[in-house]
Amino acid sequence: xxxxxxxxxxxxxxxxxxxxxxxxxxxxxxxxxxxxxxxxxxxxxxxxxxxxxxxxxxxxxxxxxxxxxxxxxxxxxx
Amino acid sequence: xxxxxxxxxxxxxxxxxxxxxxxxxxxxxxxxxxxxxxxxxxxxxxxxxxxxxxxxxxxxxxxxxxxxxxxxxxxxxxxxxxxxxxxxxxxxxxxxxxxxxxxxxxxxxxxxxxxxxxxxxxxxxxxxxxxxxxxxxxxxxxxxxxxxxxxxxxxxxxxxxxxxxxxxxxxxxxxxxxxxxxxxxxxxxxxxxxxxxxxxxxxxxxxxxxxxxxxxxxxxxxxxxxxxxxxxxxxxxxxxxxxxxxxxxxxxxxxxxxxxxxxxxxxxxxxxxxxxxxxxxxxxxxxxxxxxxxxxxxxxxxxxxxxxxxxxxxxxxxxxxxxxxxxxxxxxxxxxxxxxxxxxxxxxxxxxxxxxxxxxxxxxxxxxxxxxxxxxxxxxxxxxxxxxxxxxxxxxxxxxxxxxxxxxxxxxxxxxxxxxxxxxxxxxxxxxxxxxxxxxxxxxxxxxxxxxxxxxxxxxxxxxxxxxxxxxxxxxxxxxxxxxxxxxxxxxxxxxxxxxxxxxxxxxxxxxxxxxxxxxxxxxxxxxxxxxxxxxxxxxxxxxxxxxxxxxxxxxxxxxxxxxxxxxxxxxxxxxxxxxxxxxxxxxxxxxxxxxxxxxxxxxxxxxxxxxxxxxxxxxxxxxxxxxxxxxxxxxxxxxxxxxxxxxxxxxxxx
Numbered sequence: 001x002x003x004x005x006x007x008x009x010x011x012x013x014x015x016x017x018x019x020x021x022x023x024x025x026x027x028x029x030x031x032x033x034x035x036x037x038x039x040x041x042x043x044x045x046x047x048x049x050x051x052x053x054x055x056x057x058x059x060x061x062x063x064x065x066x067x068x069x070x071x072x073x074x075x076x077x078x
Numbered sequence: 079x080x081x082x083x084x085x086x087x088x089x090x091x092x093x094x095x096x097x098x099x100x101x102x103x104x105x106x107x108x109x110x111x112x113x114x115x116x117x118x119x120x121x122x123x124x125x126x127x128x129x130x131x132x133x134x135x136x137x138x139x140x141x142x143x144x145x146x147x148x149x150x151x152x153x154x155x156x157x158x159x160x161x162x163x164x165x166x167x168x169x170x171x172x173x174x175x176x177x178x179x180x181x182x183x184x185x186x187x188x189x190x191x192x193x194x195x196x197x198x199x200x201x202x203x204x205x206x207x208x209x210x211x212x213x214x215x216x217x218x219x220x221x222x223x224x225x226x227x228x229x230x231x232x233x234x235x236x237x238x239x240x241x242x243x244x245x246x247x248x249x250x251x252x253x254x255x256x257x258x259x260x261x262x263x264x265x266x267x268x269x270x271x272x273x274x275x276x277x278x279x280x281x282x283x284x285x286x287x288x289x290x291x292x293x294x295x296x297x298x299x300x301x302x303x304x305x306x307x308x309x310x311x312x313x314x315x316x317x318x319x320x321x322x323x324x325x326x327x328x329x330x331x332x333x334x335x336x337x338x339x340x341x342x343x344x345x346x347x348x349x350x351x352x353x354x355x356x357x358x359x360x361x362x363x364x365x366x367x368x369x370x371x372x373x374x375x376x377x378x379x380x381x382x383x384x385x386x387x388x389x390x391x392x393x394x395x396x397x398x399x400x401x402x403x404x405x406x407x408x409x410x411x412x413x414x415x416x417x418x419x420x421x422x423x424x425x426x427x428x429x430x431x432x433x434x435x436x437x438x439x440x441x442x443x444x445x446x447x448x449x450x451x452x453x454x455x456x457x458x459x460x461x462x463x464x465x466x467x468x469x470x471x472x473x474x475x476x477x478x479x480x481x482x483x484x485x486x487x488x489x490x491x492x493x494x495x496x497x498x499x500x501x502x503x504x505x506x507x508x509x510x511x512x513x514x515x516x517x518x519x520x521x522x523x524x525x526x527x528x529x530x531x532x533x534x535x536x537x538x539x540x541x542x543x544x545x546x547x548x549x550x551x552x553x554x555x556x557x558x559x560x561x562x563x564x565x566x567x568x569x570x571x572x573x574x575x576x577x578x579x580x581x582x583x584x585x586x587x588x589x590x591x592x593x594x595x596x597x598x599x600x601x602x603x604x605x606x607x608x609x610x611x612x613x614x615x616x617x618x619x620x621x622x623x624x625x626x627x628x629x630x631x632x633x634x635x636x637x638x639x640x641x642x643x644x645x646x647x648x649x650x651x652x653x654x655x656x657x658x659x660x661x662x663x664x665x666x667x668x669x670x671x672x673x674x675x676x677x678x679x680x681x682x683x684x685x686x687x688x689x690x691x692x693x694x695x696x697x698x699x700x701x702x703x704x705x706x707x708x709x710x711x712x713x714x715x716x717x718x719x720x721x722x723x724x725x726x727x728x729x730x731x732x733x
Contacts, residue, residue, distance in 0.1 A: 017319075026486075026557050028322040029138045031172045035330075045360040046453035049462070049556055055171045056339075058560035060449050065557055 001073070003038070003052075004066035010040040012073040014054075019068040027065065031055040038071055080239050081129045081156075085149055085180065086164030087173050088135035089442075089561035091192045094570055095164055095222035096132045099231070123232035128239075131158065137172070139179045140285065144483060153183055160186040160238050162231070167197040167204060167219075168562070170337060174329045177213075178248065184275055186242035187215045188234045194221045196562070201340030209336045214245045223567055250324040257309045257317075258284065261302055268298040284309075286318035347562040351446070360450040367443065368469065375430045375473075382426035390419030405602065408609070413594040416653060425579055427504050431473040433575040435466075440566030445558055452556060459541035460497075461490040461554060468494070468537070471501030472530075475694040477578060479701055489552040492702055493544045496710055499690035500537035500717075502530050505648040509685050512652050516666045517678040525679070529686050536687060536717060593646035597654060610658050630684060630719070631677025631726040641684065647691045676729035680722045688718035 001012075014036050017024050031054050032038070041051040041058065049062040084099075086092040097104075100119025117132040133152055134145035153161060163180055165173040181187055191206060210217040216234040220227035249255065261280035265273065273279045282290040283302060291299060306317045313320050354363055394415045401407035438444055444466060452462025460468075463484050470478035478498050485491040510529055514522040600619075601610035611617055612635070620635030623642070627633045636658040644651035659668045673681065689711050690698075699707035 023553070023555055023557075024316075025140070025318060025322065026555065028319060028326070029140070029175065030557055030559070031175070031326065033323055033326040036326075042355065043357070044355065044449050044453060045357050048453050049449060051355070051449065051560060055169075057169045057172060058562075060445070060556070060558050060560050062452065062556040065555065 001071050002067055003040070003069040003071050004050075004063040006040050006071065008040050008042045008050075010071075010073070012038060012071045014038050015070040015072050017069055023065060023068060027061075027068070030059060031057075032059075032069060038069075079127055079129050080159045081131065082160045082162055082235060082239075083131045083133050083152060083156075083158040084162045084164065085133040085153075085176070086135060086190075086192075087137055087166060087169070087176060089559065090135070090164045090166040090169075090173060091222045092135055092164040093132065094567060095190060095192060095220060096130065097570060097573070098222050098225050098228055100130060121232065123229075124236045126236065128235065130162075131156075136176065138176055139183075140287065143486060153180070153185065158185070160188060160235060160242065162188050162190055162235065164190045164192050164222075166193050167191050168193050168200055168202060170202075170204065171326075171329050171333050174332065175325055178325050178329070181213065181215070181245045182248070182278055182281060184244040184278060186238050186244060188231070188238050188242075189213075189215055189217045190227075190231055191217055191219045192222055194219045194226065195224065196564075199342070200345065201342040203338050203340075205336040209332060212332065212335075214243065216242070223565075248328055250328060253312070254320060254324050257305060260305055264298060264301045264305065265294065268295055268301070281321065284317045285321045286316075345562065347442075347564075350563050351560075354443070355446050355450055364447055364450050367438070367447070371431070371434045371438075371469075372472070375427055375434065379427040379430050383423050386423045386426070387419070390415060390422070394419070405609075409598050413598050414591070416656075418591060418594070422583065425583060428473055429575050429579040431470075432477075432578040433571060435470065436571045436574040436578075437566060440564070440571060442561050442563045445560050448558060449560065456554075458538045459545035460494060461485055461487070462556060463558070464490060464494040467498055468501055471498045471503060473504055475499050475501070475503050475690060476697050477581075479694065479697045482701070486557075487552070487554045489545075489549040490554050492706060493541050493549065495698055495702055496544060496706065496713070497537035497540045499694055499710070499714060500533045500540065500687060502533040502686055503648070505691070506685060508649050509644075509651045510682055512655075512665065513669070513673075513678050513682055516669050517673065517675045525682075529682055532683065532721075533686050536721065540713075540717065593643060593650050594653075596646075597643055597650075597657065601657065616658075627684075629726070630722045631680045631730070632673065632684075634672055636672070637681065641688065644685065645689055645692060647693070648685065651685060676726060676733055679729065680726035683725050684718045684722040686718075687714060687721055689715045 006012075014032060014034050016034055017027055017032065036054055039053045041053055043050050044060075049060050050066060051058055051060045052066075053059070084092060084096055096117065096119065099121050101121075104117055104119040119130050119132070120127055121130060122128075131152065133149040136143070136146045136149050139146055139150040139153075152158070161180055163177050165177060167173075177187075177189060189210070191204070197204070206217045206219065216238055218227055218231045218234045220231055250258070258277070258280055261284060262276045265276050265280055265283075279290060279294075283294070284306065294302075309317055309320070315323070353359055356363075394411045397415060398407060398411045401410060438447075447465060448462035450462075451465050455462050455464055464482070466484070467478045467481045470481055475498055478501070479495050482491050482494045482498075485494060507526075510526045511522070514525045518525045597616070600616040601614050603615050604613075607613040607617075612621070616639050617635060620639035620642075624633050624635045624638040627638055627641075636655065639658060640651045640654040643654045655665060655669075659665055669678070689695075695707050695711060698710050
C-alpha cells in the first residue's frame with residue numbers, strides 16, 4: 001500500500017521508502033524509517049497535505065512525499 | 079574563558095533554556111556572511127564564567143540548509159569546549175538522532191533532557207541513568223519554562239568541562255561496521271596524518287558529505303567509490319540512506335531498553351488541534367487569527383503612533399524656535415527630526431506585529447497555518463510556509479525576507495523572496511495616507527485598501543509567472559513537524575518582539591539618517607541655489623529622468639526626485655515631496671496643480687510596486703545573492719511601470 005492512498009485512521013508500519021536523494025534523506029532524518037509505526041491522523045482542509053504520527057510525534061507531509069512511502073497494515077515488524 | 083555551544087531540535091525549548099541560563103547577559107549579532115542571528119550569552123557557575131553560544135535549531139547536521147551548516151561549522155571550526163544538546167523528552171527518538179551526530183563529532187557533551195513536566199503528563203518515563211551510562215555522557219533533566227534543573231545543568235557543564243570524556247563511535251550493525259572500517263583503512267592509507275578523527279571522517283564520507291569528500295584526494299575517493307558500490311549492492315540502498323537507517327536502528331534499541339510509555343488520556347493539545355486544523359473550521363480559524371493580528375496591530379498601534387507623532391512635532395517646533403530660521407535649522411528640524419521621526423512612528427506597529435507573530439510561533443500555531451494553507455499557496459506558486467513571510471511583509475520586508483529561511487527548497491525560497499516586496503509594507507502607508515487624503519478625502523480608506531489588494535494580486539501573478547518560467551521543473555518539499563501546542567512564556571515573547579523592534583529601528587534609522595543628509599546636500603548644492611529649487615543638483619537630475627514618467631501621468635521633476643529618494647526608504651517619498659514643494663503643510667494646495675485623481679492613484683500604484691528600498695535589496699542580496707537582487711530591482715520597476723501605465727491610461731479614458 002502507498003501512504004498517499006491511505007485514509008485518516010490508517011495504522012500500520014513503514015515498509016520502504018522509494019525514490020532517492022534529498023526527499024528520501026529528509027524523511028529518514030525525520031524518523032520515517034522502515035519498520036516504524038505510522039498512523040494517518042487527518043488531511044488538511046483541501047485534502048492535502050496530510051498529518052501522520054511517526055515515532056510518537058506529529059509530522060505533516062504532502063501527498064507527493066507520501067507517495068514515496070509504502071506501508072502495511074498491522075503491528076510493528078522487523 | 080570556556081565556551082560551550084547549545085544546540086537542539088526546533089521546538090525542543092532550546093531558546094527558553096538559553097534565556098534561562100544566561101538571563102539578560104546576551105548579545106545578538108549575525109553569523110559571518112549570513113543574516114542568521116547569532117546569540118551569545120554568559121553564565122556563572124562554581125566561580126567560573128562560561129560563554130555560551132546559541133546554535134540554530136536543527137534536526138541533523140548534514141549541512142543541507144543554512145542553519146545546519148552554521149551549527150556544524152561552529153562545532154568543527156570554532157571547536158567549543160563542550161556542547162549542550164537540548165532534548166525534547168516527549169519526542170526522544172527523533173531528538174536522539176541529532177544527539178548521535180554530535181556525539182560522533184567527538185565533543186564533550188551534556189544532554190539537557192527538557193520538557194520534564196510534559197513528559198510526565200504524557201506517561202513517558204525514561205531511565206536516564208542507564209541511558210547516560212550507555213552513551214557515556216551526563217544527562218540532566220530540565221524544565222526550561224519552569225526554570226527547573228538549571229543549577230544541576232550548570233554543575234554538569236562544569237564537571238564535563240573538567241573531566242568529561244569524548245565519546246567513541248557507536249557500534250552499528252556488523253554488516254555496516256565492516257564497510258566503515260574499510261573506509262577508514264583507505265583514508266589511513268592515503269592520508270596518513272591529515273585527519274584528527276578517521277572514524278568520523280569515514281562516516282561522513284559514507285553519508286555523502288560534499289565538504290568532507292572535497293577534502294580528500296581523488297585517488298582516495300576512487301577507492302572509496304568502489305567500496306560504496308559493493309556496499310550499495312549488499313544493502314540494496316544508497317550509503318547515505320544506510321547511515322541514517324543504522325542510526326535509527328541504534329536509537330530504537332536504546333528506546334526499547336530505557337523508555338516505557340503508559341497509555342494516557344488525549345492531551346489538551348490534541349483536543350485543540352482537532353478544532354484548529356479541522357476540515358471545515360481550519361480555514362475560518364486561520365482567517366480569524368490573521369484578522370485579529372492585523373486589527374490589533376493597527377488599532378493598538380495607532381494610539382501610540384499618534385502620541386509619538388505629536389512628540390516629534392513638538393520636538394521639531396521646540397528645536398525650530400531655539401535655532402531660528404536658516405539652513406542648519408531646516409536641516410535639523412525638517413531633515414533629521416522629521417525624517418527620523420517618520421520612521422520611529424512605525425515602531426509601535428512593528429513591535430505589536432512581532433509580538434503577535436512570536437506568540438503564534440511559540441504557541442505552535444504557525445506550522446498549523448502552513449498545514450492548512452499549503453494547498454492554496456501551492457496553487458498560486460508558493461508554499462505553505464511562504465504565508466508567514468508574506469504576512470510579515472505587511473510590516474517590513476526585511477524580517478519577512480529573513481524569515482524565508484524556514485523554506486527548505488531553493489525554488490520556494492527564491493519565489494517567496496521575490497514576490498515579498500509587493501506586499502505593502504508599513505513604510506508605504508504614510509505616502510498613501512498623504513496622497514489619498516488630498517485626492518480622495520471622502521474614501522481614502524477604501525483607496526488605500528485597493529492598493530493592498532493590488533499588491534497581493536501582483537505578488538500572486540508574479541509567483542505564478544516565476545513558477546511557470548524560471549523554475550519549471552524544480553522540486554518543492556513539504557516535510558514539517560507539528561509540535562504540541564504549548565503555553566508560551568510572556569517574557570520570551572516580549573523580549574523577542576523588543577529585539578525585532580530594536581533591529582528595525584537600528585536598520586531603518588541608519589538608512590533614513592543617511593538619506594536625509596544626502597537629500598539635504600543635493601538640494602543645497604551648488605552653493606547659492608534656492609533650497610531644492612530647479613537649479614539644485616536634485617532639480618537638474620529630476621528634470622533629466624522625469625520624461626520617463628510622462629506616460630504614467632506624473633512627468634514632473636518633483637515626482638521623479640521623490641520616487642528616486644523613496645529608493646532609500648519608501649516613507650522618504652512623503653518627506654521629499656514636502657521639501658520640494660515647500661513644506662508638507664501646503665501639499666494639499668500645491669499637489670492638485672500637478673496631479674489629477676487618476677495620476678495621483680497611478681503615482682500610488684507606482685509607489686506600491688516599484689523597486690524595494692535599499693535595505694530590502696541588501697537583505698535579498700545577502701539571502702539569495704546579487705543576481706536575484708538585481709533581478710528584483712529590474713522586475714519590480716518594470717511591474718510598477720506597466721501596471722501604473724495601465725491604471726493611468728484606462729483611468730483617463732473612464733474618468
